[in-house]
Structures are given as structure tokens and as C-alpha cells.
Amino acid sequence: MANSGADKIKLYSYWISSCAHRVRIALALKGIDYEYIPVKLKGNQFDPDFKKINPMGTVPALVDGGVVINDSFAIIMYLDEKYPEPPLLPLDLHKRAVNFQAMSIVLSGIQPHQNMGVIRYIEEKVKINAEEKTIWVENAITKGFTALEKLLVSCAGKHATGDEIYLADLFLAPQIHAAINRFQINMEPYPTLAKCYESYNELPAFQNTVPEKQPDAPSTI
Template sequence: MANSGEKEKLKLYSYWRSSCAHRVRIALSLKGLEYEYIPVNLLKGEQSDPEFKKINPMGTVPALVVDGDIVISDSLAIIMYLDDKYPEPPLLPPDLHKRAVNFQAASIVLSGIQPHQNLGVIRFIEEKINSEEKTAWVTNAITKGFTALEKLLVSCAGKHATGDEVYLADLFLAPQIYGAINRFQINMEPYPTLAKCYQSYKDLPAFQNAAPEKQPDAPASTS
């Protein structure tokens, strides 16, 4: 049930370890929205199944089915849709400067980091070159992005990325840092602002509930 009291049947196509899907799960949790979780196993190639391609021709997760049969299949588009339709709590601050910082932080993750660690990209690099080059590629992308994020947020961070309230930047930071630490063994010591934010997310139920290891398709060894 939505915070507004309006009921809407939502279906989320997700994969437990996808950072893009992770962002959307946080948004859904923050908004107090119930949804049906439909797993798409990326390692088994289920994203390329013809039936799933009917849902999302790009063959990626997340995809959210809303209003019965409308599909939104980009994490930022989904989050903005949810924020427009269910405005409490707001995911963008009223201050225009902080709002711009939130969009900048989200963009750095969305276009500057995550695509470079995407499963398809790193598999391609490993197959065409070698696993060492794959690791170097991912490490370079995350390091470059985290360095930029640290400089962007150091002067405006509070408990969270742009103050003491949770906003859009936090939805993008939490999954990215989770993946950097748990998938790619990135040392967070050079990024104290990001590390502080990440610690703060561990105290928030909406972030805890959206964690990869809490998802129904997560392997038992991760819980």
C-alpha cells in the first residue's frame, strides 16, 4: 500500500546483486510501497529470454510494471516516477544547489561508474583480453568515480550524502559502495565522506530491507 493510501499493484523485475535494481528497491522501501518481486537471473542469461525481452527490450534489470501494464525500465526513470506519484518522503531537497548536487552524484554513478562494472562489459573484457585487465578496468572506473564523489560531497554531507535527510544521491551511493566493497574489494580509506555515508545507511530500515542478501533470489551463502 502506498503512503498516500492509494493501492497500486507493482511488479519489480530484479536481480539480487544488481546495483541498478538495488537503487529501486531502496526507493520502494522508502516510499512504503509493496511490490511483487520477480527474479531475473543475470548469470543464467534470463535477461535475454524472449519473454523477458517483451517486458524490457534492452534485456536489463530493473523493470517496474505499474498501473497494470505500463513498464518503466530504467532505474532513474523508475525512481523519478515513484517520487512524482508518491511524494513523501521527497527524494530531492527543496534547495536548488543541493538538488543539483544530488543529480550530479547520481549521474557519476549512473554513467561514470556502474556501466564500466556491468556484467556484460566485464565478461567481454575477460573473454577478449584477460581477468587481470578486467580487474584493472573495474578498479580504475570505481576509483575515478569515488574520487569525484568524495570531492563533490565533502562540503555538503551530513549524516548522509547531502545533509541529514535521505535523498536521491544516497539511493545511488549505497548500492555502488556495497558493490565496490563486496564484489570488487575496493578499499574505502581514501574516501572518508563516502565511507561515513555508507555506515549511516546501515542504520536505516529502508536500506537494510533493500540489501542484496535480503532478496528472495540471493544465494543462501550471502545471508
């Protein structure tokens, strides 16, 4: 399924943002053609033109004609309803609830604590050093990963809640990628999450949406 010309969806993104990464996966899974508009989160997120699109000055932001959505979860649910194949939520009510739980752990329990804006604010206000910053981030990730491992161990298949890709996977993949590549988290205590991550790395929708392959990624990382 593709959009073209004036109808093409616009995604305001930043290469290393795990929130934008989730949306890129959703767009790839749905086969939706879109225009990638980079927003550097160290300056031009405060540009007045971008603030008109998203007053929070954060990514992702999705523009679909006259529709503007500025939250990754809301964007993914919008895309899933507008483009229902493949579905991002299972029919089974228990599996659906597990997907929402996993999404929530990442969305509220992990990612906000490693967010660049939050870390910068803490550095400025509390004057923490690099070691303390690392401890802060590692604590949030390990606490969340411990909860996710317990949640998913009994229902995981190739992916988080079976052999199909669902909502939980869209949130897990960017979070695990960031944990390993940005924060050097040891995945040995989380075998279920590590197995899921291995399966993601075999799928084009995940391979092609990693931060390092985005047009605004630095040439040397």
C-alpha cells in the same frame, strides 16, 4: 502506503544488480508494497517474455498496471512523482544539483564499467585476464569515488547532501556496497563516502534491500 492484489507494482530484479538495488531502496523508503520477480542475468534475461517487457534484457524493470519503465533513474523519478512522500529531491536548488551530479557520476561514470555484461564482452573480445579485469573495475570505481568525495565533502551531513535521504543516497549506497563487498575497494581514501555508508547501514530501508537479503540471492555467498 501499500499496493495490493492486481494493483501491486511488479519489480523485475536481480539480487546483485546495483541498478535494481537503487529501485528497491526507493520502494522501501516510499513504503510501497511490490511483487519481486527475479531475473537471472546469466540466461533468462533473454527469455522472449521478459524481452517483451524490456527489449534491452536488463534489470530493473517496473510494471505498474499499464505502465512499464526499464531504467532505474526513470523508475525512481516516476515513483517520486507518484508517491511524493518522502521527497527524493531537496527544495534547495544547489543541493538538488549536487544530487543530480552524484547520481550521474554513479550512473554513467562508474556502474557501466563494472557491469557484468560489459565485463563479459571485454573478456571475450579482448581476452583480458582476471588481474586486468580487476584493474579495469578498480580504475572506474576509484576515479568515480574520488570525484564523489570532492563533490560531497562540503555538503554532506549524516547522508550525502545533509541529514535527509535524497536521490544521491539511493545511487551511492548500492555502489559503495558493491565496491566493498564485490570488488574489495579500500574506503579509507573516501571518508565522506564511508561515513554516508555507515549511516545507510542503520536504516531499515537500506538494511532490508541489500543484495544478500533478496529472495533470489544464493543461500551461501
